[in-house]
Structures are given as C-alpha cells and as structure tokens.
Amino acid sequence: MKTLKVALLGAGNVGSQVARILLEDTEVLAARTGARLELVGIAVRNVDAPREYAAPRELYTTDASALVRGADIVIELMGGLEPARTLILESIEHGATVVTGNKALLAVDGPALYEKADQAGVQLSYEAAVAGAIPILRPITDSLAGDKITRVMGIVNGTTNFILDAMDSTGAEFSDALAEATRLGYAEADPTADIEGHDAAAKGAILASLAFHTRYALEDVYCEGITGVTATDIAAAKDAGYVIKLLAIAEKLDGGVSVRVHPTLLPREHPLGAVRGAFNAVFVEAESAGELMFYGRGAGGSPTASAVMGDVVSAARRLVLGGPGRTDSTIEVLPVLPIDAVSTRYYIHLDAADQPGVLSKISALFAENGVSIESMRQTVHREHGENEGPGSAELRIVTHRAGEAALAATVKAINGLDVINSVTSVLRVEGV
Ligand code: NAP
Numbered sequence: 001m002k003t004l005k006v007a008l009l010g011a012g013n014v015g016s017q018v019a020r021i022l023l024e025d026t027e028v029l030a031a032r033t034g035a036r037l038e039l040v041g042i043a044v045r046n047v048d049a050p051r052e053y054a055a056p057r058e059l060y061t062t063d064a065s066a067l068v069r070g071a072d073i074v075i076e077l078m079g080g081l082e083p084a085r086t087l088i089l090e091s092i093e094h095g096a097t098v099v100t101g102n103k104a105l106l107a108v109d110g111p112a113l114y115e116k117a118d119q120a121g122v123q124l125s126y127e128a129a130v131a132g133a134i135p136i137l138r139p140i141t142d143s144l145a146g147d148k149i150t151r152v153m154g155i156v157n158g159t160t161n162f163i164l165d166a167m168d169s170t171g172a173e174f175s176d177a178l179a180e181a182t183r184l185g186y187a188e189a190d191p192t193a194d195i196e197g198h199d200a201a202a203k204g205a206i207l208a209s210l211a212f213h214t215r216y217a218l219e220d221v222y223c224e225g226i227t228g229v230t231a232t233d234i235a236a237a238k239d240a241g242y243v244i245k246l247l248a249i250a251e252k253l254d255g256g257v258s259v260r261v262h263p264t265l266l267p268r269e270h271p272l273g274a275v276r277g278a279f280n281a282v283f284v285e286a287e288s289a290g291e292l293m294f295y296g297r298g299a300g301g302s303p304t305a306s307a308v309m310g311d312v313v314s315a316a317r318r319l320v321l322g323g324p325g326r327t328d329s330t331i332e333v334l335p336v337l338p339i340d341a342v343s344t345r346y347y348i349h350l351d352a353a354d355q356p357g358v359l360s361k362i363s364a365l366f367a368e369n370g371v372s373i374e375s376m377r378q379t380v381h382r383e384h385g386e387n388e389g390p391g392s393a394e395l396r397i398v399t400h401r402a403g404e405a406a407l408a409a410t411v412k413a414i415n416g417l418d419v420i421n422s423v424t425s426v427l428r429v430e431g432v
Pocket of ligand 1: 009010011012013014015043044045046047049062064076077078079080082083101102103104128129132298299300301304
C-alpha cells in the first residue's frame, strides 16, 4: 500500500483534533483512501505547550518550512496571514496538495493562491473555511456540478447568530447579547470581524465563487454588520412573524451576480429562521434540485477537524488514483453588480407625529418613487395616558419587491418630511 506523507501546521483547537484522527484512525483512513496516511510532523510555536490531544513528543517541531518539504499533503491550521501564506506557497511549489481552514487568508489572498495551485497543477482545498463542520463546498462544486445554482443564502457566522438569537429569545439589547456571547466564549475579545460582517463576507465570497464559477474576493462583497440592530427591531420583526438573521447571500441576477452580507428579516417558518444559537446553515437554490439546506456546527475543534479530514481523504484518493488536481471551475466571468441592482422587499420602521394626513403623505412618497407598500401597521403612543397630550405614531411598513435605489430615494424623501421624527430602521426581507 502506498504511503502518503502528511505534514500538519498547527496543533490548536482544530489541528490537535486532526492529529488525533490521523493517529487514531489510521486503519479506517487507509481502507477509505487506499493509502497509509503517515503524519510526519506537526509544526507549532511551542513544542512543550499542553495540547488537547497529545501526539508523540517527537512529532512536534518549530521548523514548519522544513516540514512541508517532502510532504504529499500539507494541512495548514495555524491561522493568520503569515507564515501561513508563505508555507502554503512553498507547499504548492514542492507539488504538495494543500488543505486549509484559513478563511482570513483566503479572504485576502484566495484568488492568488488558487491561481498558483492551478498553475502548479496541485489541489488546494478549504472545506473547513466555510461553516465549520458543514459539508457545503464539495456539494456545491461536485454534487451540484450538473445543475445551475441560482442562489445561496447562509448563516455562516456563529457569533452573530448567537447574538441575534439571544436578542430574539430574551429581548436583550445588542450590547448585552454581545457581552453574554463573550462571557460564554462565542465571541472573541475583539469581535469586530464577526459583528461587522467581515467574517461572513469572506465566506460569502467563497460561496459565490464556487456557485457561480467566477473568482470573487472580499472587496466584491457588499457588507453590513449587526451593530445597528436594536431590541426594538427584533421585537417588531417578531411581532410581524419574522426573525432577523445575518445572511451571506450570493444571487444570480440579470447581467451578473449580487454578493452581499446584511441583517435580513426572514419569515419565522423559513428553514434558516429555525437555526438557533451558534449553529450555521446554508440554503441553496438550484434550477433542477430546487431548495436544499445544509445545517450543523459552524466551529469547534472536532467539528472543523471533520471538514478538514474530508478534504484530506478526498486528496489522498486522488493521489492514489493519479490525475491532475481538482481545481475550482472558473469558466464564467459574471460581474458583481452594485447593491443598487438588487431588488428585494423591505421593512421600514418610522417614528412620526400623530397628526391627520401623515399616512397619506408617507404613502404618496412611496408611490412617487415606485415602491409599493404591502402592509403598514401603526401604533400610537401618547405623552399623558391613552387619550391625552400630543402623541407620536410608530409605523412599520413592509414593501413589495423594490430596487435599492428606489427604496433609498423613498427613505430620503420621508426623512425630509416635517412630520417625521426619525426613520428608525430599514431592513431587507428575504425568503418570502
Ligand atoms: P489555534 O487554536 O489558535 O491554533 C493555532 C496553532 O498554530 C497552534 O498550535 C500554534 O502553535 C500554531 N501556530 C501559530 N502560529 C505559528 C507559527 N508562526 N509557527 C508555528 N506554529 C504556529 O487555531 P484554531 O482555532 O485551531 O484554527 C486554525 C485554523 O482553522 C484558523 O485558520 C481558523 O480560522 C480555522 N478555523 C477554525 C475554526 C474553529 O472552530 N476553531 C473553525 C473554522 C476554521 P502553539 O500551539 O505552539 O501556539
């Protein structure tokens, strides 16, 4: 039986679980791949650090560069940009197959790394970089290769889903839900990449690239995070039968694609509406297959190691059978359309004076801008008890499908009305 040399870079949360599987499941892996997967070394910063899984001491090394030389498969689980990028490039140059979970690096340098791997004829796989344990990249590239994907919508960031779910179930404000997520270890000390949507955008770029056979980078993704979502928004959405989720959406439109991340209202009965806590899910729509949903743990050492090992087994089978590295198809060149090209339904929350004629003024502005109202709900608040004193009217409007530009013009015009105190929020609605 052929022996394949496997170099592991990193033995943290994910790397130590990958080491465990490689060392404990050797027979199973040999039966599944037709090759003996020999773990030849594990690169770390500190060879004496305590580990979740303790591999034999002699496997640990601080010389990652030497380790990748001569390896058939290099598994990069160090994270960060450097030295991960240099080590991946060195591995590609040496002709090794590379498996990584490094979403931060792929977000910045993905297209250049895929190009290098293509040129060298080696495989670069990164199932673990999107939605942790959930097998989603291979279903898109392999299982659905004979179909045409029209739309992908994903809850691909567990931290923000945990925060929005906590706000939905407890009525907490964003800052309190974030503090709880930090306390429980779901949010990092610096949660910016999660709450501003950058992490979801990096995954959105990968999903869009694979779904639409064109390479998209992080800067192609329109991105809004969840820091502006208030307890009032969540409560109003709940009242109207919706739940707010941070979605990464990649959608085929006339003349190109839209790739975007933003807080989105979904009907509570939508399959993505039922994704609770830190779980992830990806909802795929394809011409022949129809609707598909992939659900599971988006992070964690063991779950992510499962996705890494799927890539390793797939790579090992190819190395046993021979043939060129399977690379992602880039046969299409579909431009990214600006957010203005997107047409969706909107939810608008307004605080207005409670005066005769306010509703007709607002309705007229919607009509002037060609945005059709589906429903409008009004709640009147009075300063002194139920029927006394000056009042204000809280308005919740849901529109039919409209263009971003028309909606923006409508909101600008409404903001200019003297009877409007504030436009409290404008959120997109999907899944209806
Ligand atoms: P981690 O716990 O921080 O582990 C990183 C490992 O890399 C450590 O063993 C560290 O060595 C080693 N390392 C870091 N810099 C090094 C350097 N310059 N030279 C040698 N070794 C170095 O990271 P993780 O959570 O396992 O994540 C690994 C990758 O998987 C990241 O790209 C992450 O984005 C991705 N990922 C993680 C998850 C998850 O749930 N954790 C989910 C999806 C994807 P020492 O131990 O000696 O410090």
